[in-house]
Amino acid sequence: MTTAKTPRKKSKTAESVQPPARVLRRFRLVFNAIKAHFRSVEKKAGISGAQVWALSVVRDQPGIGVGDLARAMDVHQSTASNLLRALIDAGLVVSGRGAADRRAVQLQVTPKGQRILKKAPGPFTGLLPDALQRLDTATLNRLDRDLGRLIDELGIDERGASFPLGSGD
Structure with missing residues (x-):
């Protein structure tokens, strides 16, 4: 006995979708993966x-200060301070004063903070920074130039660049 196949609806392939829609889909994929x-x-x-x-x-740089943490995360120092305040309040980080310079804050992860990191899925920097680190220089330069054009087109205030993704800020 032969069964008749019902014709399948053709889905739009990436090639048949207009470039703005294809790029939008790619942004959605990236944003949804990050979320x-x-x-x-x-x-x-x-x-x-x-x-x-x-x-x-x-954890990786015991004794680091707030300014160096901000540079390591490529965020504004006030953003790093806000992140640290929450970590200190939760008992995940302690801050002390340096022996040589009593004004310098030195940060240490507590055992409770170590346990949190063991539970957290990586990459700790987040998916996007981790993926960007693996791209070659030519690709990064092209992305930088092209995203710069998109940012100009959107008229975005670039001050938002100093807030990390996933910070809730």
């Missing part, structure tokens, strides 16, 4: 993705 990663981090670690990143930097 899913941050949801997973918060669910497993109980803190934001940006806090996990800051905590991992402090």
Whole structure:
């Protein structure tokens, strides 16, 4: 007995979709992957993705100060301070004063902070920074130039560039 196949609806292939829609779909893929990663981090670690990143930097660089943390995360110093305040209040990081310079704050991860990092899924920097680190220079330069044109077209205030993704800021 032969069964008749019902014709399948053709889905739009990437080639048949107009370039703006294709690019929009790609942005959606990136943003949705980032959101899913941050949801997973918060669910497993109980803190934001940006806090996990800051905590991992402090763990990897014991004694680091706020300014160096801000540079390591490429964020404004006030943003790093806000992230740290939450980590200190939660008992995940402690701050002390340096022996040589009593004004300098030195940060250390607590055992509780270490346990949080063990629960948190990587990469601690987040999916996007991690992927960007793996791209070659030519690709990064092209992305930088092309995204710059998009930012100009959108008329975006670039001050938002100093807030990490997943920080809730």
